[in-house]
Amino acid sequence: MRYLSDVIDGLAFTELQGSADVEITAIAFDSRAVIPGAMFVAVKGTVVDGHDYIDQAIKKGAVAVVCEDLPAHTTGEVDFLMVADSAVALGIVAANFYDNPSAKLKLVGVTGTNGKTTIATLLYQLFRDLGYKCGLLSTVENQINGKVIPSTHTTPDPVELNSLLAEMVDSGCDYCFMEVSSHAISQKRIESLVFAGGVFTNLTHDHLDYHKTFLRYLNAKKEFFDGLPKDAFALTNSDDKNGNVMLQNTAAHKKSYGLKTMADYKARILENQFSGLLLQIDGEEVWFKMVGTFNAYNLLGVYATAMLLEQDKAKVLTSLSKLTGAEGRFEYITAPNKVVGIVDYAHTPDAVQNVLSTIHDIRKGNEKVITVIGCGGDRDKTKRPIMAKTACEWSDKVILTSDNPRTEDPAQIIKEMEEGVDPAFKRHTVSIIDRHEAIKTACMLANPGDIILVAGKGHEKYQEINGVKNHFDDMEELENRFKDLV
Numbered sequence: 156m157r158y159l160s161d162v163i164d165g166l167a168f169t170e171l172q173g174s175a176d177v178e179i180t181a182i183a184f185d186s187r188a189v190i191p192g193a194m195f196v197a198v199k200g201t202v203v204d205g206h207d208y209i210d211q212a213i214k215k216g217a218v219a220v221v222c223e224d225l226p227a228h229t230t231g232e233v234d235f236l237m238v239a240d241s242a243v244a245l246g247i248v249a250a251n252f253y254d255n256p257s258a259k260l261k262l263v264g265v266t267g268t269n270g271k272t273t274i275a276t277l278l279y280q281l282f283r284d285l286g287y288k289c290g291l292l293s294t295v296e297n298q299i300n301g302k303v304i305p306s307t308h309t310t311p312d313p314v315e316l317n318s319l320l321a322e323m324v325d326s327g328c329d330y331c332f333m334e335v336s337s338h339a340i341s342q343k344r345i346e347s348l349v350f351a352g353g354v355f356t357n358l359t360h361d362h363l364d365y366h367k368t369f370l371r372y373l374n375a376k377k378e379f380f381d382g383l384p385k386d387a388f389a390l391t392n393s394d395d396k397n398g399n400v401m402l403q404n405t406a407a408h409k410k411s412y413g414l415k416t417m418a419d420y421k422a423r424i425l426e427n428q429f430s431g432l433l434l435q436i437d438g439e440e441v442w443f444k445m446v447g448t449f450n451a452y453n454l455l456g457v458y459a460t461a462m463l464l465e466q467d468k469a470k471v472l473t474s475l476s477k478l479t480g481a482e483g484r485f486e487y488i489t490a491p492n493k494v495v496g497i498v499d500y501a502h503t504p505d506a507v508q509n510v511l512s513t514i515h516d517i518r519k520g521n522e523k524v525i526t527v528i529g530c531g532g533d534r535d536k537t538k539r540p541i542m543a544k545t546a547c548e549w550s551d552k553v554i555l556t557s558d559n560p561r562t563e564d565p566a567q568i569i570k571e572m573e574e575g576v577d578p579a580f581k582r583h584t585v586s587i588i589d590r591h592e593a594i595k596t597a598c599m600l601a602n603p604g605d606i607i608l609v610a611g612k613g614h615e616k617y618q619e620i621n622g623v624k625n626h627f628d629d630m631e632e633l634e635n636r637f638k639d640l641v
């Protein structure tokens with residue numbers, strides 16, 4: 156049983172109305188999810204203001220309300236707590252409600268524009284292979300010792316987050332590896348979590364619709380490291396332009412990894428092929444199943460994290476060499492006529508460039524590269540022409556299509572992508588709104604040996620159009636078409 160006094164432990168409130176130390180049955184930040192006995196936290200959002208739903212929350216049985224502005228008329232039957240920042244308060248009360256589970260295991264957060272899912276998933280797979288009980292919170296899915304719990308966000312809201320961490324603790328987990336998105340940092344979803352370490356991957360163009368400027372995006376990521384405790388480690392990618400900036404104000408132990416610059420953990424690429432990477436990593440030569448330079452960074456980041464968590468070097472390298480990472484990241488199949496299809500979650504300009512340059516590096520001869528690509532609706536519009544431009548620069552043919560249009564007109568999204576296409580390359584591009592038709596066309600255009608990259612949706616099993624998620628799976632589409640390519 157949890158009482159109000161337990162739940163508000165450590166919460167700085169400026170005013171308290173009502174004094175009943177009532178039992179709290181749940182924490183809710185959405186009035187629609189309130190159950191009798193819940194504490195409702197009114198958060199000012201990007202669309203509406205949670206304060207407008209206080210009455211509704213009370214009608215549904217909320218016994219306590221946390222808010223930034225007290226309603227004009229408060230009822231004496233409900234406790235009201237006024238705070239400076241409800242989002243911060245939500246993090247604190249959610250952690251208290253679940254008895255601060257993050258402090259009872261070793262929690263490692265991974266942040267950066269690209270590579271979070273890959274690194275968090277590899278760490279989870281590695282540590283399970285080393286014999287530990289582990290949890291994973293990621294874009295693809297959440298997992299507790301092999302039990303899959305579907306994920307709706309890269310980083311869950313504070314209530315779900317602490318509830319999942321508590322379940323991990325109850326299941327005996329020693330570690331949890333989680334992705335920390337910039338939205339989550341800005342919205343204080345990770346407030347009051349106790350991290351054993353933080354890992355930075357890289358920072359490139361994304362989410363400017365939300366953060367407005369690159370500097371604000373950078374500062375959101377940096378805030379995660381600024382908040383790490385001094386007994387934690389802060390591991391950065393020293394080859395990234397902003398790698399050192401990230402750790403500028405952290406109290407944690409600073410460590411770095413890199414392929415090019417001075418770093419605590421170093422690696423060198425000896426071979427980069429379709430079958431995998433041969434790395435000289437911390438003095439050892441090891442073959443890995445992961446493909447591409449960007450995965451050399453991911454593997455090195457994982458290795459360095461494992462060393463900072465005091466694992467055995469030989470065991471770590473042996474286990475890591477067998478792992479294939481997350482679903483929908485550089486996954487490939489070969490058709491009977493030797494056309495190669497690659498599904499990759501590249502949905503930023505940098506990721507598109509990385510995956511295509513990797514394809515160029517590892518193809519055997521002059522095989523043509525056909526890229527099928529779209530951009531998500533209701534997301535950063537400024538990356539659309541750049542992603543199209545990058546795709547054209549690195550491909551022989553490009554098919555512009557829909558990603559998740561969400562509430563936007565897919566034809567308009569494609570039009571914005573077309574702005575980035577060099578006039579000289581126009582005759583090598585075609586725009587097909589229907590993603591199914593786009594993939595089919597790529598398969599028809601491909602000659603034996605050619606490589607088709609289907610970018611942007613990776614593991615996603617749906618296409619979101621006007622609030623409806625219709626089944627769609629890039630790999631399934633390729634598999635169905637490839638059967639006929641004989």
Ligand SMILES: CC(=O)N[C@H]1[C@@H](OP(=O)(O)OP(=O)(O)OC[C@H]2O[C@@H](n3ccc(=O)[nH]c3=O)[C@H](O)[C@@H]2O)O[C@H](CO)[C@@H](O)[C@@H]1O[C@H](C)C(=O)N[C@@H](C)C(=O)N[C@H](CCC(=O)O)C(=O)O
Nearest residue numbers: 184185186198200201202203205208308309310312336338
């Ligand atoms: C832009 C954004 O991030 N929005 C997130 C935010 O919602 P919001 O601020 O828009 O909320 P709102 O609709 O304005 O509502 C404000 C408050 O009123 C409450 N409310 C609302 C209606 C009602 O009837 N009653 C009620 O109480 C809401 O529950 C909320 O607390 O807070 C919600 C609760 O945590 C999130 O679900 C929601 O994620 C939306 C769905 C989303 O799509 N987010 C994406 C962009 C996102 O977070 N992505 C990152 C990954 C990005 C990356 O790849 O790096 C992620 O971590 O997943």
Ligand SMILES: Nc1ncnc2c1ncn2[C@@H]1O[C@H](COP(=O)(O)OP(=O)(O)OP(=O)(O)O)[C@@H](O)[C@H]1O
Nearest residue numbers: 268269270271272273294309449499500501506510
């Ligand atoms: N270290 C890296 N550097 C640059 N690009 C990368 C890196 N790792 C992966 N990528 C590219 O970015 C894509 C997304 O990778 P991943 O899912 O690991 O990133 P993420 O940070 O979790 O993305 P999201 O923000 O959507 O959760 C991959 O499919 C690949 O194309």
Ligand SMILES: N[C@H](CCC[C@H](N)C(=O)O)C(=O)O
Nearest residue numbers: 502530531534558559611612
């Ligand atoms: N976490 C990313 C995922 C983008 C995936 C892409 N398929 C899209 O829908 O834009 C985001 O929310 O921006």
Ligand SMILES: [Mg+2]
Nearest residue numbers: 271272294309
């Ligand atoms: Mg991710």
